Amino acid sequence: MTVATVESGWARSWRKNVRRHGWTLGVWLLLVGLMVAYAALLPRFGAFQITSIAKNSLPLVYLAIAQAVIVIAGGIDLAAGAILVLANAVAARLMEGQTFPVTLAIAVLVIVMATVLNGIVGWIITVSRVPDIVVTLATLFIFSGVALLVLPSPGGGTSEGFRALFTGSTSGTGSNFVPPLLSMAVPLALVAWWMRRTETGLSLYATGSNRVAAYLSGVSTGRAKVVAYAIGGAFGALGGLAALAITGSGESRLATASGFTLRAVAAIVLGGVALTGGIGSVVGAAAAGIVLFTLSPFLSALGVDPNTAQMIQGVLIVVVMMIAGIVELRRQRAL
């Protein structure tokens, strides 16, 4: 369904866009192929399975979008997973036993908090001139430490309405796939449109592609970076809220934070975002997030045990990256 809405936008200048967005298109085709194969494997494939994939991949998809926006602007956020965990912990702590309207207000508050917090991280990076990877390594420790202070052990809760918002059912499991798909597609469409069609959005691409050239052309590169990190923070918080809606309780371990960060980085690279900045799109990153998530249920449906599945995932990422590396090398030699 998301595929259809995105592709109709591209249909206008099909050929040019196929060339320009070849990788993104490839990832979406891979996703469709994976879904078809998965559906063929299972004895029953219906609304329940679609809902399950859509809602459970939400946290990783949001985090991949967060990481993509930041990496496109020339940064990298090792603390993205920590933002997710922090938002998850704070929300779980505050939302326990509250009514739906209150939880909604808390959700907005948490998103605003994460936006401001990560905006400050972006500001620190611009002002201090410390590499992004170092600053966010530090904030990974700090944010997950604060999360652990807020929620020392797994727990907390949320309202039933809030769970339905992301998962489509008040208990977190059900067959209503409209809410999870909408909560994936709407923010994705918004940020994708914003990145390609607004001045600020394009300034992220300019900054990530060549900071000096962008600066000399009058782009406020510092502002672009702060904005990128702020939006990354907002999507990280969305990821934490979605995780809360899925499980119904919060969790705050450093290992969860770093694990999420690393999977988000893998997702964006698979999704065609260059870690050097300026290249790629959030749409590709989101698709790769779903692919990465779906691989494990797919492999287990194939009868592969989880440990081998993990190896296969790793090997797959390496192979895709090696192919991409060779293609890039060929292209450079051809020039």
Place this chain on the structure above:
Amino acid sequence: MTDALLGPEPTGRPTWGMWVSDHPQLVLGSVLVLLVVVTGIIEPRYLTFSGLRNTVLLAAPLGIMAGAQTILMLTGGIDLSVGMIATAAAYVAANQSPSGAAIAITAGLLVGVAAGTVNGIGVGLFRVNPLIMTLAMSAILLGLFTALSFTVLQGSTTVGRLISTLGGGSFLGNRIPYNALVWGGVSLLVIYGLRRTGLGRLLYAVGDNPTAVRLAGVRLWQVHLAAYAIAGLLAALAGILLAGRTGAVDLQLGVNFVLPSVAAAVIGGTSIFGGIGTYSGTIFGALILGVLATMMTFLDAGQAIQQIVYGSILLGLAWLYARVTSSS
């Protein structure tokens, strides 16, 4: 050599910033001494041989792993698989322990070299981003060894006596830990290697300007391959020492060392972009993190506070470096 790499000789009146950038080791040493003294004030028993011994015992595996990280960061790379390589090496060493310590250690180290070499092939030959390559290697090793721990490696959770002495024992009346001796040997080799050998100089050069190095006729992939293989070897060594110290091997053995190993190198003044840094700085970084960990234990601060303090120190020192290097 370091001074030449840090930039041109500053002219004019010496400032505080210049002094700091000219003597990074002194600054790190002062921070370390300050932390030791503060810890001593908190817990007077700390300022004894056995108190300080514990810090070194904690810092040695981290320091060796951070050595791997330093070597790679000098080339502009990074290794997020050091933790899993360490775990893998510890498992294999535990598995081979019945056949004698020499064989066990050699087998463990070979695992590290093998994993490192694969990392090097990916980064050097196929130009895979180091973050992704080593991340994927970490996932592959985790899957592989989780599976193996149920089959071939089942029951291989303890290491031989020599390894546990090497990793956790002390000599001279329980004053100096053996793993400090190993760390010292590794340190001398790495410092000598980075300063005096062709490969060491190439590591700096590759990180500083890969294009210039390539045009000078160096095959970049060979340098990367060597660097990642050496890093794998060091990570494996750290893993074996760690297994000896904790006495038991499990899948979580090395995982908590990955980010601190990067942090130790960064605190020690190694640039994540490559070309700048020394192993002696990293040694200070590892010791500082070790003292901090001890201090936190004495203060009875929980995991949460410890993470926040780690992060703040890392950010503060990195900011100080950035200010110093940009002002001189």
